[in-house]
Amino acid sequence: MKLSIAHLGPAGTYAEAAATAYAEYLVKTTPESLKSSLCPYPSIAQTLWAVAKGEVHLGVVPVENSIEGSVSMTLDTLWQIDTLNIQQALVLPISHALISLASRQEDIQVVYSHPQALAQCQEWLNQNLPQVRQIATNSTTEALQHLDTERTACAIASERAASLYQLPIIAHPINDYPDNCTRFWVVSLQPSPGGNYTSLAFSVPENKPGVLVKPLQLFAERGINMSRIESRPTKRLLGDYLFFIDLEANACEESVKSALTELAAYTKQLKIFGSYSIIDR
Numbered sequence: 001m002k003l004s005i006a007h008l009g010p011a012g013t014y015a016e017a018a019a020t021a022y023a024e025y026l027v028k029t030t031p032e033s034l035k036s037s038l039c040p041y042p043s044i045a046q047t048l049w050a051v052a053k054g055e056v057h058l059g060v061v062p063v064e065n066s067i068e069g070s071v072s073m074t075l076d077t078l079w080q081i082d083t084l085n086i087q088q089a090l091v092l093p094i095s096h097a098l099i100s101l102a103s104r105q106e107d108i109q110v111v112y113s114h115p116q117a118l119a120q121c122q123e124w125l126n127q128n129l130p131q132v133r134q135i136a137t138n139s140t141t142e143a144l145q146h147l148d149t150e151r152t153a154c155a156i157a158s159e160r161a162a163s164l165y166q167l168p169i170i171a172h173p174i175n176d177y178p179d180n181c182t183r184f185w186v187v188s189l190q191p192s193p194g195g196n197y198t199s200l201a202f203s204v205p206e207n208k209p210g211v212l213v214k215p216l217q218l219f220a221e222r223g224i225n226m227s228r229i230e231s232r233p234t235k236r237l238l239g240d241y242l243f244f245i246d247l248e249a250n251a252c253e254e255s256v257k258s259a260l261t262e263l264a265a266y267t268k269q270l271k272i273f274g275s276y277s278i279i280d281r
């Protein structure tokens, strides 16, 4: 059987690199050396919906970056969809290049890239291209499509993307912190396989003092470590939030099971995205 894996496209994105890494992992770790085909989608939301609608078997999406934090499109869409489970996490080093067909750096007037990539290079851009307009694109490789027709434009994407589209690199690396890395989730409609991490999200019944205390206490009193908490607006009311939590624990453990059962009583809506392990590369 061949597995189809959706990712943010076009070819050459970091999400594609993560999907390729996961495909290689499947070949190495499954007894039948599972082969996969990669399917690019124009946005992270469309990638996730493709999995939810059964157009593809799996999707690989960015979740969190070491410089810029959470990828809100991923969290918001996962909450909306409801049926996707995390199969695996993987962390990829992210090293950005400035790519352009301009003859001199001084000629550059505009820089295109994915908002996450622009943010990860903010300091470098302020120092080196302070007057240049920054324009957001759906992905780093989509940004490269402007370069052919706009000779005073540049884009931020990977070295791999530059070589794929045979475009010159002007500077590399340009991310503000050298250890820049992004965590990706592999999701599907299948139940999660289990592993040392569990991710979930919930909304709270009302906006009143202490409403978060009880949910957090449930984990603390069982010695369950929380590795991340992130709030996202519900989008319904100003000041109304959803909370996304990652636990360093497996939902099969008795203590986690009982915490999650109790948690349901203190939340309005609770979504458990599953337990999974991390492939560190």
Ligand SMILES: O=C(O)C(=O)C[C@]1(C(=O)O)C=C[C@@H](O)C=C1
Pocket (backbone or CB within 6 Å): 008, 012, 013, 014, 015, 016, 062, 065, 071, 094, 114, 116, 117, 138, 139, 140, 141, 182
């Ligand atoms: O645009 C890309 O190449 C992506 O894969 C998206 C994305 C992101 O959304 O975080 C992935 C990794 C990097 O952090 C920068 C951009």
